[in-house]
Each structure stands twice: as structure tokens, then as C-alpha cells.
Amino acid sequence: xxxxxxxxxxxxxxxxxxxxxxxxxxxxxxxxxxxxxxxxxxxxxxxxxxxxxxxxxxxxxxxxxxxxxxxxxxxxxxxxxxxxxxxxxxxxxxxxxxxxxxxxxxxxxxxxxxxxxxxxxxxxxxxxxxxxxxxxxxxxxxxxxxxxxxxxxxxxxxxxxxxxxxxxxxxxxxxxxxxxxxxxxxxxxxxxxxxxxxxxxxxxxxxxxxxxxxxxxxxxxxxxxxxxxxxxxxxxxxxxxxxxxxxxxxxxxxxxxxxxxxxxxxxxxxxxxxxxxxxxxxxxxxxxxxxxx
Amino acid sequence: xxxxxxxxxxxxxxxxxxxxxxxxxxxxxxxxxxxxxxxxxxxxxxxxxxxxxxxxxxxxxxxxxxxxxxxxxxxxxxxxxxxxxxxxxxxxxxxxxxxxxxxxxxxxxxxxxxxxxxxxxxxxxxxxxxxxxxxxxxxxxxxxxxxxxxxxxxxxxxxxxxxxxxxxxxxxxxxxxxxxxxxxxxxxxxxxxxxxxxxxxxxxxxxxxxxxxxxxxxxxxxxxxxxxxxxxxxxxxxxxxxxxxxxxxxxxxxxxxxxxxxxxxxxxxxxxxxxxxxxxxxxxxxxxxxxxxxxxxxxxxxxxxxxxxxxxxxxxxxxxxxxxxxxxxxxxxxxxxxxxxxxxxxxxxxxxxxxxxxxxxxxxxxxxxxxxxxxxxxxxxxxxxxxxxxxxxxxxxxxxxxxxxxxxxxxxxxxxxxxxxxxxxxxxxxxxxxxxxxxxxxxxxxxxxxxxxxxxxxxxxxxxxxxxxxxxxxxxxxxxxxxxxxxxxxxxxxxxxxxxxxxxxxxxxxxxxxxxxxxxxxxxxxxxxxxxxxxxxxxxxxxx
Numbered sequence: 001x002x003x004x005x006x007x008x009x010x011x012x013x014x015x016x017x018x019x020x021x022x023x024x025x026x027x028x029x030x031x032x033x034x035x036x037x038x039x040x041x042x043x044x045x046x047x048x049x050x051x052x053x054x055x056x057x058x059x060x061x062x063x064x065x066x067x068x069x070x071x072x073x074x075x076x077x078x079x080x081x082x083x084x085x086x087x088x089x090x091x092x093x094x095x096x097x098x099x100x101x102x103x104x105x106x107x108x109x110x111x112x113x114x115x116x117x118x119x120x121x122x123x124x125x126x127x128x129x130x131x132x133x134x135x136x137x138x139x140x141x142x143x144x145x146x147x148x149x150x151x152x153x154x155x156x157x158x159x160x161x162x163x164x165x166x167x168x169x170x171x172x173x174x175x176x177x178x179x180x181x182x183x184x185x186x187x188x189x190x191x192x193x194x195x196x197x198x199x200x201x202x203x204x205x206x207x208x209x210x211x212x213x214x215x216x217x218x219x220x221x222x223x224x225x226x227x228x229x230x231x232x233x234x235x236x237x238x239x240x241x242x243x244x245x246x247x248x249x250x251x252x253x254x255x256x257x258x259x260x261x262x263x264x265x266x267x268x269x270x271x272x273x274x275x276x277x278x279x280x281x282x283x284x285x286x287x288x289x290x291x292x293x
Numbered sequence: 294x295x296x297x298x299x300x301x302x303x304x305x306x307x308x309x310x311x312x313x314x315x316x317x318x319x320x321x322x323x324x325x326x327x328x329x330x331x332x333x334x335x336x337x338x339x340x341x342x343x344x345x346x347x348x349x350x351x352x353x354x355x356x357x358x359x360x361x362x363x364x365x366x367x368x369x370x371x372x373x374x375x376x377x378x379x380x381x382x383x384x385x386x387x388x389x390x391x392x393x394x395x396x397x398x399x400x401x402x403x404x405x406x407x408x409x410x411x412x413x414x415x416x417x418x419x420x421x422x423x424x425x426x427x428x429x430x431x432x433x434x435x436x437x438x439x440x441x442x443x444x445x446x447x448x449x450x451x452x453x454x455x456x457x458x459x460x461x462x463x464x465x466x467x468x469x470x471x472x473x474x475x476x477x478x479x480x481x482x483x484x485x486x487x488x489x490x491x492x493x494x495x496x497x498x499x500x501x502x503x504x505x506x507x508x509x510x511x512x513x514x515x516x517x518x519x520x521x522x523x524x525x526x527x528x529x530x531x532x533x534x535x536x537x538x539x540x541x542x543x544x545x546x547x548x549x550x551x552x553x554x555x556x557x558x559x560x561x562x563x564x565x566x567x568x569x570x571x572x573x574x575x576x577x578x579x580x581x582x583x584x585x586x587x588x589x590x591x592x593x594x595x596x597x598x599x600x601x602x603x604x605x606x607x608x609x610x611x612x613x614x615x616x617x618x619x620x621x622x623x624x625x626x627x628x629x630x631x632x633x634x635x636x637x638x639x640x641x642x643x644x645x646x647x648x649x650x651x652x653x654x655x656x657x658x659x660x661x662x663x664x665x666x667x668x669x670x671x672x673x674x675x676x677x678x679x680x681x682x683x684x685x686x687x688x689x690x691x692x693x694x695x696x697x698x699x700x701x702x703x704x705x706x707x708x709x710x711x712x713x714x715x716x717x718x719x720x721x722x723x724x725x726x727x728x729x730x731x732x733x734x735x736x737x738x739x740x741x742x743x744x745x746x747x748x749x750x751x752x753x754x755x756x757x758x759x760x761x762x763x764x765x766x767x768x769x770x771x772x773x774x775x776x777x778x779x780x781x782x783x784x785x786x787x788x789x790x791x792x793x794x795x796x797x798x799x800x801x802x803x804x805x806x807x808x809x810x811x812x813x814x815x816x817x818x819x820x821x822x823x824x825x826x827x828x829x830x831x832x833x834x835x836x837x
Contacts, residue, residue: 004799005325007792014788039392039770040777047767050397050404054759057408058748061415068419132422132736138728140422140736158738160419164749167742256398289803293810 012281019274026267029258036256045255052252058164059245065160066234066241069170073231075129076172080224082124086117087187087217094194094210104201111198118191122149125178125188135174144174149188151175162237170230177223185215297833299352300826306353307819310337313356315812318805325800329499331361332800333491361491367794368498369512372505374787376564379506381780383569384576387455388773391573391580394447395766403444404766406437407591407758411748414741417727422605422735427722434717438614441588445712448581452547455574456540459549462507462567463538469504470522470535473497477519478533484518494518509564525561527553544625548574576772581712583765588715589646589708590753590761592617597641598747599719602726602740609731611724615716619686620709624702629656630695631677633703636688643685649705651681656696664704 029035039046096102097110125145127134136144136153144153157171175181178188190212197205314335324330338357342349397404413430420426476497483490497520504510504522511523515532522530529536538558540549548571550557562568592614599613619636633651638644647665653675654660661670661683671683678691686707690697719725727744728737753761 002796002799002801002804004795004801006799007795010788010792010795034398036398038389038396038773039398039766040389040773041770043767043770043774046398046770047763050763050766051760053400054404054408054763057405057412061412065415065419130420130423132420136736138730138734138736154734156737158418158421158736159742161415161742161745171736289806293806 008284012277012285015277016274016281019270019277023267023270023274026263026270029263030260030267033258033260034256035258049252049255052248052255055164056245056248056252059241059248062162062164063238063241063245066162066238069160069162069168070231070234072129072134072170073172073227073234075127076134077224077227077231079124079127079134080172080177080220080227083121083187083220084217084224086121086124087213087220090114090117090191090194091210091213091217094206094213097198098203098206098210100203107198107201107206111195114191114195114198118188118195121178121187121191122147125174135172135177137171137173137175145178145188149179149186149192151179151181155181162234163241168230168234168237172223172227177220180219184219185212187216187219190216297826297830299350300829301823303351303353304819304823304826306340306355307822308816310335310354310356311812311816311819315809315816317359318808318812321800322802322805322809325802325805329495329502330800331363331491331495331498331798334360334362336360358489359491360489361494361798363798364794367790367797368502371787371790371794372502372510372512373564374783374790375502376505376509376568378780378783378787379566380509380564380568380572381776381783383566384572385569385773385776385780387451387569387573388576388769388776390451391448391577392769392773394444395580395769397763397766403437403440404759404762406433406440407748407762409433410437411745414745417725417741418738418745421727421738421741424722427605427725427727430725431717431719431722434613434719438715438717441584441712441715445581445584448577448584449713452574452577455570455577456549459551459567459570460540462570463540463551466504466507466529466567467535467537469500470529470537473500473504473520473522473530474533474535476500477530481517481519481533490518505565507565508562508567524553525558525563527556527558527561529553547578576769580765580769582708583761585708585711586646586753587712587758587761587765589617589711591758592711592715593641593644593646593707594747594750594752595744598740598744599726600641601729602743603728603731603734603737604721604724604726605728605735606721606723607731608724609726611726612718613725615714615718617707617711618714619688620704620706621688622704624704627698627701627703629653629698629701630693631690631697631701632693633688633690636686636705638685638707639682639687640685644707645684646708648708649684651690651703651705653697653699653701655699659697661705 028037036042036045036049093110093114097107102110122145125135126143132140133142133144133153134140136142137156138158139153142152144151146152151174153174155173155175157169157173159167159169159171162168176184179186190209194206194209194213196202197209314337317333317335321332336357336359337354340352340355342351344350395402410430410433413426413433416426417423417430476493480490480493480497483493501510501512501520501522508524510529513521513523515521519532520530521528521532524538527536529538536554539552541552541557543550548559551559551562551567559571562571596612596614596616600610603609604611617638619638621633621635623631623633645663647663649670650662650664652660652662657675658672659675660672661681662668663670673681675690675697677696678689680687680689686705688705690703725741727741728734729739729743730737748759749757751757751760756764
């Protein structure tokens, strides 16, 4: 084969260009820290990375959803703890007043206290959390309980999405807890009955109210342990989610992150090859026939 | 006639021949770096011998011809390879532009905006009556529609710049065609006298190589030395005439038709940057089509669900995204005088997002065909100006200059331009239909749930919105990596072919330098012969 000057020069030019291009690609991986910088770098990985990022974005949303649910449940738990305190006080009052030693006037005095506690219960039942009435079902814009203890909300309980496959009921329905709409005790009615019995100096009525208060206490306790159960479930779901998030993040990392050690060693290798090509070009090109003729 | 004067004559031919050969060598050296130059060779030949006294005596040397040293097959190979190379190069340029447009790997593209949009619905689920969550949904919806609009606008811009590039390529092709025709004329004029038009042939070969970078050509050389050039079987240059290419706007296609004397060549072109442009345009068009389907599907599904819910203000039946405009278009081949007006969606439930064609079989009756499934949807009797309604959409064809003629076609599409027109229709955050109960019960989040659930539903061609978009991205990635891989392989092939040609036809300075010395020595020797003959003559003349 005849080798002309142009062949030599062109070969060196193309060779050096190619080496510089691969060095550029490697240095880009180094500076971004990513092996996949454009879809064409690895279309298969691109699809997986994008899908995983979308899943991750969903996970982050579920986490926010659960945080918001926890806020609500904690508020509800606090509210019901106060309700339990109030009912215990009422029970004590009922027990004390039920004995023969208390007379009509002391019972009338107690009735005033019971009325105040009734108001306290009403305030708790109408808890306004984040500009919404917490125990009103879907009717979060309306006070769920009026002065006489009628429930104005509906029977719904709101749900939030906690994972890709389902929703979890978060809302605590005021109708069930305070009014016993599903076959429980109407707490407001019980307290009102107690006050009426006290005012009427009606020992039997006081006793009956006392018994009902016991059921009411149980009803609220059940609601509290129900809320506690939900909090536990959400907390463990959050833990599951954070480990799932870590898995997805690790997978994204594995897919798109550059192997820095490998990139650096390839870069060094490429630099050496480029230097070799350049020094060989320098030597060959400097040979001139006219030096010898 | 072996006389002393004939020795002088022989020396003269040798002096002249070697001087001419040095001339060729110096021409080679002078053009060592001239692009497209083919090294030339002086072909020396002994002159006819003469018979004298029963013996044949030589009469010296002559230059028979000056020839180009080349391999015709190499030229053809390089042209073919160059066509393929620049096809991939151009296609690759368009693909990397498209790739940059949909490159969501940095986490700021359409993909993450779809995520954000549906996540915003979940925030509303958490807090259905809260104003900030609702208005945040409207802003993430706007970001989503903006992304659609921007990508679509850029695709359109790039398509129109492809047309501009095609204009300049075709101009260049036509100019080369003229030059080749002119060179054909000059070459045949010179070569008719038996000479070789070496440098003109180099020029023509160089032009043809440049031409093959723009479009794949085939060539045939005639006996008179003229080269005919063909594109897809249609001549561009024949003899001394050229047939320039023309570009015509095709209303059915985003790119020009490339026309040669009335025939559209688009499908016949298989190489060169022109093919790269055509492929690039097709890829843009395909990506835009998928983006339109994604946008249309998003509009359809979200609106369908949204209209079933109730806003905080009690509004219901409202569209979340602006209602689609039904794109209608009268075929450019229609012979009747009817026009079609843009239509509207009448029922999201029935909407298929397929494309349709209204085909007139006479002035009064038509058939509507789903062009995606080829199924006949409905048939009807035509009354000018009466709305035609089917599969959830409605539009109107009416007589303009005359009634439609048999064979007239009108295309109807909901998804066409969807990425361009997609926009958010809801302006009041309270009108977002999160509730599924009448009068928008504030704590009711059931419809927001249904809307948020659309994210995970396989609604387009068996994929979710995200998956469908990710498919678009990875498809572009595949095409782009394939084009750049083909380009790399092809550029090595072209380099090798060019080296092979250079090996045959290129000028080697060393070779020429050695030739120069060789010829110089021969010239000196011939001069010595002349001097010797002269001395011999003098010896004779001095005899007394």
C-alpha cells in the first residue's frame, strides 16, 4: 500500500479526534456524576430511571399524605383524651350526687357544673382543626353539633392514599363517637339527662345517667384506641415507605450514577493513549525526505 | 538511419520527454494538498523504430499520454458511503435536538410535571376545602400544559427549520447539477480530440462526491466522457443539460415534496443529508403525534372525571382542561366546493381519540371511516350546514362554492394539535370538583380521589400517562443512539475508503521527490548524449 502524507495526517487527525471525543464523554460523566446524561446514552436505563423517579415522586406524596393524616389523628387523640377526662369528672359528680347524703340544693349546684362540662364537651366535639371541623364527616364547613347536641354532620369519614394500592380511612366521625349513631350512647343526651335529674333531685335518674356515662366512657375509649391503632398503622406504613423509598433511590443511583473509579481509570487510560498518538504523530510527521536528498 | 544527427534527435526527444515528465511531477507536488486531486502520470513510450541496413533502430522517447491514476470503483464506493454517512449525520443532529427537548433525566420535564399534577390532587384529598392546596393544583396544571405547549412549539419550529435547510440543500444540488452539466460540455469538447481532461474530471468527481453527501446518486459515463447523474431513477444531469429539483409545499405533510419534473421523489431518496432531513422530520412528526395523543388523552380523562364532581361553589359538569377543538381538514385533492368548519366534543364518554375520514360517495351521501382501525363508523345523507355527530364529536360540512363531489375527503381529529391547544379551563380554585356530592360538601374528597387515581390507570395504549411519555423519551433515545452508532461505523468506513483511494490516487511527496531526481538524472544523461554526439560531429568536421 502506498502511504501518502495525506493518509498519515488524516489518520492522526481522525484518531486524535476520536480519542478526544471519548475523553470528553468521560469527563462529562465525571462532572455530572452520572453515566446516563441523555436518553441515547442508555435508552433502556432511561425508561427505568424515569419510571422509578415517577414512583419515587408518588412515594414522597404518600409520605406527605400520611403526615397530614397523623396531624389529624393526633389532634383527634388529644381531643378524645380531653373528652375522657370530662366524662370521668361527670362520673365522679354522678356518683357523689347519687348517694343519699346530697340534697336538692347541692344537686342543683352540681347541675351548674355539669352544664359547664356539657359546654366543654360541645367545644371539643366542634374542634376546628386547620380551618375544618374535625368530626363533621364531609361537612367540614359547618359546626357539627348545635347547642342541644344535635349532629349536623354526615356519616362519612375521609380517606387518604397511603400506598399505590389503596386508601386508608383517617377521618373520625363525630356522629359515631358523640352520638352513638351506630347503636351506641348519645353522650350529649346522657349529660343533659344527668343535669335534668340533678335539677329534679331525681336519684334514679342520676344513677341511670351514671350507668350511661360508663358506656360513654367506653365508647370514647374505643375511639381513642381505634385512633391509636391507626396512628400505629400509619407510622409503620411510613417506615415501610421510607425503606421502599431507599430501595428506589438506590436503584435510581445504580442505574444512573457513574462508576467514578472506573471513569477515572478510563480517563487516565484515554489520556495516555492520546499522548502516545500525539507523540507518535510528532515523530513521523517530522521525518522529511529532503533532509536526506 | 543510424546517423549522428539521429543520435542528436534521440537526445532531443529524451530532453523534451523528461522535461515534460518533470512538469507532471511538479504539477503533482503543487497539488499535493488540493482536495479531489488525482495524481497524474506521464506515460513514456519509445518512438517507432526505423529499419536501416536490416536492423531496427530506436528513434527516442515520447510522452504518449498524461493519465490520472485512479480506480473508478473506489469513487463509486466513496460516493455511496458518503451518502449514507451524511444521512446518519443529519438524522443524528435532528435526533439529538429532539432528545434534548424530551430529556427528563434532569428531573425537570414533562414526566415530573405529570407526577406533580396528580400529586396536587392528593394534596386536595388531604385537605379538600383548603384554598392553597386548590390553587397549587391550578399552578401545577398550568406548568404541565406549558410544558406541552413549549415542547410542541419547539417541534414545530424545528420542523420549519428543517424545511429551510432543505431549501438550501436543494439550491446547492441544483447549482452542482449545473456545474456538472457545464463540465460535461468542456470534458467532451477536450476529449473528442483524444486528449484527457484530467483536472476537469477531478473537478467533476469532487462535485459528485459533494452531491452524494446531499442526496444518493447513481452515475453513468457515456462514451463521450459525459456523466449522467440520477436521483432515485430520475435524471438530474443528462449530458449537458440539468433538471433542477423543486420543492413544493405538501398540505398533508410537515415537509416539502422534492419534485423532479413533476414526480415526487421523497420516497425514492435513500441517502444524503436530504434523506437525513426527511427522516428527522418524520421523527419530529411521530413524536408530535404521540405528544398530541398524550395531551388529548389527558384532557379527555381528566375532564370526564372532573365534570362528574362538584366544586366548593357547587358548580358541576365543568371541564378542567379547555375543551378540545376538533380539527377538521378538507383534503387538498377535493374536487367539490364544500368546506368543513372546526368541530367540538359533545360527549367525552364516547370519544375514542382516533382519527376519522369523511368520504363522499356522491354529492349527497358520505361514509365516516376510522382511519386508525379502518372500520366504517357510520354512513349518512349529506345536508349542507347540518352538524354531523358521531362518537362524541360534532362538526359541520357545508357547501361553499358548490356541493361536495364524489371522492371528496375530509379528515377529522380530536388529537391533532392537542399539545398546542391544551390549557387549564378552571380559573377559580373553588370550582375544582373535588367533591362527589351535590353542592360541593367541603370535606368530600371522593372525586379528587378518582382524579388522582387516573395517574396509575392504564389509559393510553395500555400504559399510564407517565409510562406513555417515558416510552416517547426512550424511543427517541433508542433512535438517537442507533443513529450515532451507525454514524460512527459509517464514518470509519468512509475514512478507510478515502485512505484506500488516497493510497492509489494521492500524491506522495517522497515518491515525487525521488521521481524528480530520477527525471533530472535522465535529463542530464540526455544532455550528455547530445554533447557526446556534438563532439563526435566535431571530430568528423575536423578531419582533413
